[in-house]
Amino acid sequence: MRRWNGWGHAAVGYPLPDTTAAVLAERVGPGTTPRDATLPEVMASVPPSRLPPHPLVSTEPEVRVRHARGQSFPDLIVMRDGHVPAFPDGVAFPNQSEEVRALFAYARDAGARIIPYGGGTSVVGHVNVEPGDAPILTVSLERLQQLHALSEEDRLATFGAGVSGPRLEEQLRARGYTLGHFPQSFEQSTLGGWIVTRSRGQQSLGYGRIENLFAGGRLEAPAGTLVLPTFPASATGPDVREFVLGSEGRMGILTEATVRISPLPEREDFLALFFPDWERARTAVRELAQSGAPLSMLRLSTPEETAINLALAGHPRMVGLLSGVLSLRGIGPDSCMLVLGLSGSARNVEHGRRMALDLAGRHGGVRVPALGEKWKKGRFRSPYLRNAAWERGWGVDTVETATSWSNVPRLLAAVEGALREALADRGERVLAFTHLSHVYPSGSNLYTTFIFRLGAEAAETHARWLALKTAASRAMVAHGGTISHQHGVGTDHRPYLEAEKGPLGVAAIRQMLGTFDPTGLLNPGKLV
Amino acid sequence: MRRWNGWGHAAVGYPLPDTTAAVLAERVGPGTTPRDATLPEVMASVPPSRLPPHPLVSTEPEVRVRHARGQSFPDLIVMRDGHVPAFPDGVAFPNQSEEVRALFAYARDAGARIIPYGGGTSVVGHVNVEPGDAPILTVSLERLQQLHALSEEDRLATFGAGVSGPRLEEQLRARGYTLGHFPQSFEQSTLGGWIVTRSRGQQSLGYGRIENLFAGGRLEAPAGTLVLPTFPASATGPDVREFVLGSEGRMGILTEATVRISPLPEREDFLALFFPDWERARTAVRELAQSGAPLSMLRLSTPEETAINLALAGHPRMVGLLSGVLSLRGIGPDSCMLVLGLSGSARNVEHGRRMALDLAGRHGGVRVPALGEKWKKGRFRSPYLRNAAWERGWGVDTVETATSWSNVPRLLAAVEGALREALADRGERVLAFTHLSHVYPSGSNLYTTFIFRLGAEAAETHARWLALKTAASRAMVAHGGTISHQHGVGTDHRPYLEAEKGPLGVAAIRQMLGTFDPTGLLNPGKLV
Incomplete structure (x- = not known):
């Protein structure tokens, strides 16, 4: 069973060794552990659903709690504290593309908006429910996990887009293949989520980023169905596959995806x-x-x-x-x-x-x-450490960017410097350190971890985090870094998007998305 | 000096050996050479320009003749025959981005449309002037050939987008680098043209397709300027760089492009x-x-x-x-x-x-x-052979597609078969043969050459070509091939685009382009 208010399997934990805690206490000061809300407490705060009954839609409080937020640091604050500002009014579990289309009609009739939900591992707010007048229907793809086809000759495999990392690799391994895509969220994130957020795996240098692995598929959009052919390459104008990559649930719901696979490594x-x-x-x-x-x-x-x-x-x-x-x-x-x-x-x-x-x-x-x-x-262990640090009173989060090689030193100094100074006016110290994990001939990403003390109240913790996030994001924009190399835009990076894409770029993305979702049914407030 | 009515440098020719002519005569029948129009004859047919004078715009008849068409087979028919249906009313030669913007204003005031022009090597009609009520201003980028910046550390070089293949490689070679992009049109095609038509070089398997080499740049559009940053990778939503790739002059005019370079091979x-x-x-x-x-x-x-x-x-x-x-x-x-x-x-x-x-x-x-x-x-010699064959009375053209490996045999048989049968009702034989020149782990392109006898009149030659092209294109659509792996869409592939992209895909491309060119100033009738 998944942890309802933090990362990972509830049965898996990596408690912080005392020696580690001593290092953190020395570097940022002793932590104070806030009180956690319990699941029953949060379930009791779930309001009645505003959606009419539907055989594919669950309105059970626990299901609604478990689909209210992703895995960003603000999500962690809210779920630990228990004052969740909004829940989905229902969570649908379609079994096939046709049911996704039926859910569009159901949501439209109910005046609802839809949030597509893969593994719920977004760290930038992609799946979050915001308070508002319209009912929210979260559509989980967890029943679309099947391997539909595998061609050894073509090295292509077609899956239901809701397939999780482990289920995908397990089904490929049985046939002697791998996708080779291992983001740190691998244990819980899904193929469809990887595609619509432009995910990068730890071994992307060899196996390629998700842009290289995604060959085609099927997207159900409010305006109709888009079938992307799986040609190895094409010169027929702009590549519509690239419109889907990074569309963050605003364009439609990807129900099937064909990916380029490799034999299991010798x-x-x-x-x-x-x-x-x-x-x-x-x-x-x-x-x-x-x-x-x-x-x-x-x-x-x-x-x-x-x-x-x-x-x-x-x-x-x-x-x-x-x-x-x-x-x-x-x-x-x-x-x-x-x-x-x-x-x-x-x-x-x-x-x-x-x-x-x-x-x-x-x-x-x-x-x-x-x-x-x-x-x-230990490659998938880091996210668990966030739980362990929280329990000892420290907040751990990461920011990430990418730039050209010649700009790496300047950007690195700017981002780390901004983080270290961000809480100075509050008298708080911040520990920040960086690695390069995705490198290219022309440049590299920068992945910076920062650690700070939690506040006595959720509001203070959130204010500290926001000061840190804002300082780091501004440093990226000011010093030639992309606002995200691997986490996407969601809600948290949206304020910085126009500085990167330009007003015309943002307008073009909006126009393109509008073709598929003319009435704004899908994932309101995310991306653009 | 460039040949005005065929491929390549006027001083370079590869006459057909008699033994070769004997093979062709045996396989498709003896050729009859049509009479060529002369350049003075065609110049005499150029009507008065409908454009007001402008210091950057030439309205000389020879310049207008030389920018009327590209290098498709129908273009060859028209230029050889001399009955050119339409010429640009003027050809502009801007020296910088600001002048491109000024030309947008000038064209708008004159009620004109603009055709962006790189090397004029399109084989699918990208740069063609079609008869119509609005004056046509062709904007040639031949003065934008400069290397603006080169970073050895970042392996990035920024050029004026009008730089031709040889000028680009010459400037890089002087610094010890290469782009490694060698399409068969290399001698005359340009960097900007490669980008906006999704070109593939002969060594793309090693150096990457133009999609991989194009890092960013500057596009002047009627709605404003788009600056694409040169991050090594980014996850900030759909990639606007991918909107430019394949935009075929409908989105704006690319004036500068930054490319990923490699050291000269050891x-x-x-x-x-x-x-x-x-x-x-x-x-x-x-x-x-x-x-x-x-x-x-x-x-x-x-x-x-x-x-x-x-x-x-x-x-x-x-x-x-x-x-x-x-x-x-x-x-x-x-x-x-x-x-x-x-x-x-x-x-x-x-x-x-x-x-x-x-x-x-x-x-x-x-x-x-x-x-x-x-x-x-002989790697850049093939296009010259088209001139030589024409002069002995035969037409030579190529069609190309791509598909998954398992579908290669079926698609190959369908395309070659369609070509061989396409003129049967005219009692004409067709020679068709194929190679794979761009391969991928999941599939390959197919590049098919076809040879047929020219008709006595241009109209008959065009009818034969159209029957061949239509048969091959329909075979691709019916048998799982993309309508183009490397030549683009232009006018010739436009009828088949929707079958490949779907109505939603085509609509989304149109909406996206409309953001940049809301009044349809640029390249009317091409792509979508």
């Missing part, structure tokens, strides 16, 4: 390397991204993040040993950790590994055994 | 291999495309095209020798020729070469020395 390696300093590490990673070496992942932590990760790991003896080994190789306190992934045919992995280790070695990189595999084991 | 190999039959050859090429081997090109001819290319090469002795050598290796009359390209670092080229030769060998592929280099030397 070999998969994750190597950990340490570099003497940030400058050399960043140069090595840029050159690796530009080398044409067949790598599946490059994930580089700044010296700050490397030090904090080691401190937070909570094994002082192991860290001491590692530092000793590294210092013998000339790598001191400014060391940067790189996790490098390789995945595919044994021959390509071996070739890529040799190219990468040679290149890294030229920049002072030293390989440390076992740590790469350790990273792999 | 090593570049083109290998020729022969396979015993089509089935084995196609399987080998599919497996190569799916292998992850770092290749820059795979170009596979069917047995029919292989035999005809050898026959048309016009060296019977050399062909006899080659056949003898191949038959010793078990490769007989059904042989298929593959040209395989590798380009990049010496290490990647060596790795890709080994992987490819091993895989090809497992499917009976045999390498023949020298032929790959010979292909490279």
Whole structure:
């Protein structure tokens, strides 16, 4: 069963070691744990549904609570505190495309608006219910999980768009294939959600971003059905597939998606390397991204993040040993950790590994055994740490952006600096540290984690978070970063969209969406 | 100087060898050469301009003749025959973005429409002037050829969008870089034209299609200026860059484009291999495309095209020798020729070469020395052969599509069959043969050449061509092919667009374009 007021499976937890808590207390101050509302308390606050009965629609309070919000930090505040401003009036569970169309008609007749819902893992407000006069029908795609077709010759597989990451990979693995798409939300996010929010997987460097993996599909829109053919490429004007990517539930509901699959890797390696300093590490990673070496992942932590990760790991003896080994190789306190992934045919992995280790070695990189595999084991664990930190009184959130290589240092300094200063007027310290996890020949993303103390009240915690989020977002806009490389727009990034796309760009997106949803039935207030 | 009524430089010609002419005469019947109109004759037919004078606008008859049409087969018929139905009323040569904006105002005041013009190499009618009441101003971008910026660290270069292929590569080569984009029209086509028609280069397998190379830029539209940032990737909703790609002059005029560049290859190999039959050859090429081997090109001819290319090469002795050598290796009359390209670092080229030769060998592929280099030397020559064939009385044109691997045999048979039968009721034979030149893990393009006899009159030649084009296009729509993988839509593919995109897709493109050009100032009658 999913946790109703935080990330992940309710049965899975990673309590914060005392040594880690001590580090956080030292860096940002001691935390105070707020009182959590209980599920029965929140269920008791659910108002009567404004929707008429429908066989596909549940109006049970627990179902409505569980579909009210996503996984953003403000969502966490609200669900922990229990004062949820609005719930969906009902949640529908269609079994097929025709039922989605029927739900459009039902919602229209009821004067309702529709929020499409995949895994509910949005961290920017995509699935949130806002208070308003119109009833809200959330449409969950959790019954559309089936593998409909798989062609080995064409390397294409067609799924119901509500399929979750694990269910998708399980069905492909049984046939000897993988999609190779592993965002950190993998355990709960869905194929359709990945597509309409332009998701990136941890191994996108090798397997491609969702833009590359999404070949075509079926979208049910209020204005009709759109069937996207799965040509390998086409020059017939603007690509309508690209209209769907990033449409964030404003265009229609994707019910089926065909994706480009790969055989299960013959070999998969994750190597950990340490570099003497940030400058050399960043140069090595840029050159690796530009080398044409067949790598599946490059994930580089700044010296700050490397030090904090080691401190937070909570094994002082192991860290001491590692530092000793590294210092013998000339790598001191400014060391940067790189996790490098390789995945595919044994021959390509071996070739890529040799190219990468040679290149890294030229920049002072030293390989440390076992740590790469350790990273792999914990690859979906980070989101759980947010629960653990909350329970000790700290807030953990992330912001992310992307820019050209030459602008990485300036943007990194601006975003981290903005976060560290954002609560100064409140007398609060903020811990901020960054890694690059998605690199390209022309640039990189920047993924910054920030940690701060929760307030005594939900309102104060929200005010702190908003100050932090606003400061980081403004720094991105002012210093040449995109407002999102991998989380999407939703509600939280919407105020910054026009600065990036320009008024004409935003107007064009709005016009395009209006063709599919002329009356604004879908996902009001999100994206544009 | 460019040829005014056919492809290429006027000083460059490749006359048809008599042996080749004998093959064509045998396969489709003897040709009859129609009389060509002269340039002075056509200039004399140019009507007075309906545009008021403007310092940037030329109304000279020769300039208007030279910008009246592109390079489609119907364009060739019209220019050779000399009865050109319409000319631009003037041709403007802006030097900068601001002048493009000024020309929008000028055209609006004059009640004129604008046709953006890059290299004039469209083969589907993109730049054609159609007769009508409104004056036509063609806007040539030939003065926007400059390299504005190049970042080695970011591997990005910004050019005036009117830069031609050779000028672009020359400016990059001086700095040690290449774009790696070599469509067959390379000698005359332009960067802006590549972008707005979704061009594919011969080595797109390695360097990427123009979609991958175009990072951002500046578009002047009637509704305002659109500046596309050059982030390496972004998740901020639908990608407006993708709206520009394939917009075919209907959205605005691209004045600057930033592209992703690569270092000049340390090593570049083109290998020729022969396979015993089509089935084995196609399987080998599919497996190569799916292998992850770092290749820059795979170009596979069917047995029919292989035999005809050898026959048309016009060296019977050399062909006899080659056949003898191949038959010793078990490769007989059904042989298929593959040209395989590798380009990049010496290490990647060596790795890709080994992987490819091993895989090809497992499917009976045999390498023949020298032929790959010979292909490279003649890589931009094919379009010239159209002039040469015309002069001996034959028409040569091509159609192209793409589909999934499993559908390649069916679509290939349908397109070739449709072409071969298209003139049967006229008692004319048609020669049709195909290669795959752009392959993907999920499928391939099909590029089919067809040769037929010219009619005694231009109208008869056009009727024959139209019957052929219509038959091939209908076969694509009916048998699961895109209506264009690399030539675009223009006027010639427009009747088939809705079958591919669906009514909602076409409506959405129209709405999106309308945001940028609300009054339909630009390129009337093209794309949608």
